[in-house]
Amino acid sequence: MPATGKPCTAADLEPVFCKELIRQELDNDTAQFEIPREIRDFYRMFRPSPLVRAYFLEKALGTPAKIYYKFEGNNTSGSHKLNSAVAQAYYAKAQGLKGVTTETGAGQWGTALSMACAFFGLDCKVFMVKCSYEQKPFRREVMRTYGAEVTPSPSMTTEIGKLINAEHPGTTGSLGCAISEAVETAVKNPGYRYVLGSVLNQVLLHQSIIGLEAHAAFEKLGERPDVIIGCAGGGSNLGGLIAPFMGEKLRGERDYRIVAVEPSSCPSFTRGKYAYDYCDTGRICPLAKMYTIGADYIPSPSHAGGLRFHGMSSTLSELYDQKLMEAVSVKQTDVFAAAVQFARVEGILPAPESSHAIRAAIDEALKCKAEGREETILFGLTGTGYFDLTAYQAFNDGRMEDREPTDEDIRLSLEKLPKVKE
Numbered sequence: 001m002p003a004t005g006k007p008c009t010a011a012d013l014e015p016v017f018c019k020e021l022i023r024q025e026l027d028n029d030t031a032q033f034e035i036p037r038e039i040r041d042f043y044r045m046f047r048p049s050p051l052v053r054a055y056f057l058e059k060a061l062g063t064p065a066k067i068y069y070k071f072e073g074n075n076t077s078g079s080h081k082l083n084s085a086v087a088q089a090y091y092a093k094a095q096g097l098k099g100v101t102t103e104t105g106a107g108q109w110g111t112a113l114s115m116a117c118a119f120f121g122l123d124c125k126v127f128m129v130k131c132s133y134e135q136k137p138f139r140r141e142v143m144r145t146y147g148a149e150v151t152p153s154p155s156m157t158t159e160i161g162k163l164i165n166a167e168h169p170g171t172t173g174s175l176g177c178a179i180s181e182a183v184e185t186a187v188k189n190p191g192y193r194y195v196l197g198s199v200l201n202q203v204l205l206h207q208s209i210i211g212l213e214a215h216a217a218f219e220k221l222g223e224r225p226d227v228i229i230g231c232a233g234g235g236s237n238l239g240g241l242i243a244p245f246m247g248e249k250l251r252g253e254r255d256y257r258i259v260a261v262e263p264s265s266c267p268s269f270t271r272g273k274y275a276y277d278y279c280d281t282g283r284i285c286p287l288a289k290m291y292t293i294g295a296d297y298i299p300s301p302s303h304a305g306g307l308r309f310h311g312m313s314s315t316l317s318e319l320y321d322q323k324l325m326e327a328v329s330v331k332q333t334d335v336f337a338a339a340v341q342f343a344r345v346e347g348i349l350p351a352p353e354s355s356h357a358i359r360a361a362i363d364e365a366l367k368c369k370a371e372g373r374e375e376t377i378l379f380g381l382t383g384t385g386y387f388d389l390t391a392y393q394a395f396n397d398g399r400m401e402d403r404e405p406t407d408e409d410i411r412l413s414l415e416k417l418p419k420v421k422e
Helices: 019-026 037-043 055-061 082-094 108-120 130-135 137-145 159-167 175-188 201-221 236-250 314-321 332-346 352-371 389-396 407-414
Strands: 051-053 066-071 099-104 123-129 149-153 192-194 227-231 257-263 273-278 287-292 326-330 376-381
Touching: 019 082, 019 201, 037 082, 051 201, 055 066, 055 332, 055 352, 066 201, 066 352, 082 099, 082 108, 082 201, 099 108, 099 175, 108 123, 108 137, 123 130, 123 137, 123 175, 130 137, 130 149, 137 149, 149 175, 159 175, 175 192, 201 236, 201 314, 201 376, 227 236, 227 352, 236 257, 236 314, 236 376, 257 314, 257 352, 287 314, 326 332, 326 352, 332 352, 332 389, 352 376
Parallel strands: 066 376, 099 123, 099 192, 123 149, 227 257, 227 376, 257 326
Antiparallel strands: 051 066, 273 287
């Protein structure tokens, strides 16, 4: 905790999070959690999600590699986020709460949570990063259709929002800003708690359903992936996808190459520092040890809004620090070129976030072609891009730009990291 310099306890977190989610977050001993019947009943609407072999992409690339993707976009929210949203809404309802607050970047998490809250009869307040709020009005309207109250962040409805607007006039916002506003709103409103769509251990736990299904499907096929690739912003989809495979790797049962793909505009793994940092720009949340480029850093208004978080999951950060996984950063225009190529041959318009994984998967398959080697590649197709057409329009019109922080930008941001004795 920032105030005490000591590890968080359940009592510290209870004003912010649901009790059962705190238990899951702090648990270090339970290998598997039973999924409640009510959550499993909801999952039946869209799970299991398909594991698809990208035959047409393989043919277009002329690669000897086999390419598979785990498709999480077959639900109205359009992404994997629903896996955790329904779980968190269920636990909030079971606790007898009135509602929940949250932040959303691209809008996928906010959409998923609004759906889950409508199903369980909960109020839902969403702070949406301002640039995404303006770029993706239809995502916003889906949230409102499901009953959510959507506010562009930073707003003038919270004290943190007013402070951030004063310090950064005209800012397009960030996930760190939106988190601060959502936490403040939860703490100030009785009967509300804050829920988060990525980064935390509890979220990676909920998302492990992706990897468990993928692992079971490969077992049925009598195959196994050599390389597992996922986009990485906070780390929830990647953590969920790799969970059972990483377990095998850690136990020495099998080996896999695991690759995290992040935007070059927000490169926490590839250019960040492994240190304790605030999870939010307003500095009201507990510190987490993670790869970070600093809580004060506000990325450029990239179209991959779900990957604009300044830090990375503590669990994935430890795995990366131990060199159990790799990381690469990719430029936005290269990402959209891969997205268009994939859409034209595979028939799915991918989300900008997912397309980071597509970019890396294509690059890996082309390496196999150049080196004349066979390999089985698995990547996470986390969602669809039908609410991201302004981004596709910018790319198709040749107006999309690649913006990356300078070394000086990152240095100045990292200078403000909290001083923590480890």
